[in-house]
Amino acid sequence: MVRTGLYLFAGLLLGLTIHLVVILVLPLLATTSATAKVTALTEPAKLQLLAEAPAGGPNPLRLDPYLSYAVCRLDLGKGPGVVSGTLPQAFWSVAVLGPDGTVIYSTTNRDGIGQQLDLGLFNPVQTRLLAEQQIDIEQGLLIVESPADNVFVVVRLAPEQPVMRERYEATLSGLACGNITL
Amino acid sequence: MRFLINLLLMLVVALGVGFGLSYYALSDGRFFGGYQVGPWAAWPRAGAPDPDPYTRAFLARNGAIQLGQSEGLQFVATADSDGHPLERDCTYRIDGTTPIATFWTLVPTATDGSDIALPGGPPGFHSQRVARNNDGSLQLYVGKKLRPRNWLEIAGDGPYWLVLTLYDTAIFSGVSSAATALPSIIREDC
Numbered sequence: 001m002v003r004t005g006l007y008l009f010a011g012l013l014l015g016l017t018i019h020l021v022v023i024l025v026l027p028l029l030a031t032t033s034a035t036a037k038v039t040a041l042t043e044p045a046k047l048q049l050l051a052e053a054p055a056g057g058p059n060p061l062r063l064d065p066y067l068s069y070a071v072c073r074l075d076l077g078k079g080p081g082v083v084s085g086t087l088p089q090a091f092w093s094v095a096v097l098g099p100d101g102t103v104i105y106s107t108t109n110r111d112g113i114g115q116q117l118d119l120g121l122f123n124p125v126q127t128r129l130l131a132e133q134q135i136d137i138e139q140g141l142l143i144v145e146s147p148a149d150n151v152f153v154v155v156r157l158a159p160e161q162p163v164m165r166e167r168y169e170a171t172l173s174g175l176a177c178g179n180i181t182l
Numbered sequence: 183m184r185f186l187i188n189l190l191l192m193l194v195v196a197l198g199v200g201f202g203l204s205y206y207a208l209s210d211g212r213f214f215g216g217y218q219v220g221p222w223a224a225w226p227r228a229g230a231p232d233p234d235p236y237t238r239a240f241l242a243r244n245g246a247i248q249l250g251q252s253e254g255l256q257f258v259a260t261a262d263s264d265g266h267p268l269e270r271d272c273t274y275r276i277d278g279t280t281p282i283a284t285f286w287t288l289v290p291t292a293t294d295g296s297d298i299a300l301p302g303g304p305p306g307f308h309s310q311r312v313a314r315n316n317d318g319s320l321q322l323y324v325g326k327k328l329r330p331r332n333w334l335e336i337a338g339d340g341p342y343w344l345v346l347t348l349y350d351t352a353i354f355s356g357v358s359s360a361a362t363a364l365p366s367i368i369r370e371d372c
Contacts, residue, residue: 058296
């Protein structure tokens with residue numbers, strides 16, 4: 001009986017080890033991450049509007065049906081990234097996500113940006129060059145440093161009424177997205 | 183023979199505890215990383231640049247485009263305030279107040295994330311398009327049977343989730359309303 005108890009205790013310890021391994025390894029093995037899905041939907045350095053999920057239809061990225069989304073995937077190894085343009089006065093936000101789907105940076109137009117989005121993305125080497133004034137950038141560029149080269153930028157825009165959606169999405173698709181050539 | 187039985191028992195316990203605990207922990211963050219108020223669960227670190235390992239595993243499993251911390255926070259309810267799983271054959275009243283946010287949306291979804299609101303109608307509730315009481319509180323009804331005031335008709339059968347997304351909220355800043363201001367989910371009838 002004592003021996004069986006010891007085996008059960010060993011099973012419990014082994015179970016806790018398996019649990020910790022699962023938690024730590026899952027992000028490395030997952031094929032359904034947001035990054036994998038966005039990569040399949042987009043081309044590098046090209047802004048892509050994400051289609052609204054139809055009622056009852058699949059919504060793999062779990063998008064809010066009340067918002068319009070634009071995504072731009074960038075490889076900072078090809079040069080610093082820029083996402084810029086003018087957006088409507090409605091609520092909008094921008095987030096920069098790393099290759100593992102974590103949000104590196106985010107902000108909203110409530111933070112004093114107004115209607116103009118001018119976001120510059122730099123990897124650590126480019127940030128150093130920027131500090132040494134070896135890269136020329138536009139004045140007023142919101143500078144974000146990314147530890148990884150492969151990032152994607154998500155712009156969310158909230159039309160006040162459904163009837164405004166089409167017009168707002170046209171504005172959203174007019175955002176510029178690409179790499180600066182050094 | 184006894185050795186083999188003990189070994190088998192140990193492996194069953196190890197696999198059950200290991201994978202069961204992982205599933206349970208990542209369902210709504212019941213151990214680490216999650217934040218629960220009544221039926222509502224959120225992962226506050228999901229929008230942070232340095233999430234903890236449990237939140238990181240949740241992000242990988244969930245596969246959604248996460249909201250950054252300054253963009254907002256998402257709460258998900260899989261059960262009502264009494265702990266019963268949400269069923270499409272029942273009518274629920276979402277009753278109370280919401281934390282301060284620029285706006286919020288409340289969308290019923292199937293477990294795979296698809297919207298289950300009746301096609302042709304609104305996909306959910308929007309804070310700027312609901313009728314409120316004089317004190318700012320609200321009663322929202324979700325179900326197949328007609329209800330007064332704010333009613334959202336849903337379609338299909340089976341379990342579902344309610345997804346409450348607060349945009350531009352200061353819920354965890356300590357200077358705004360507390361997360362305890364989340365509404366209750368009351369089952370009316372089935």
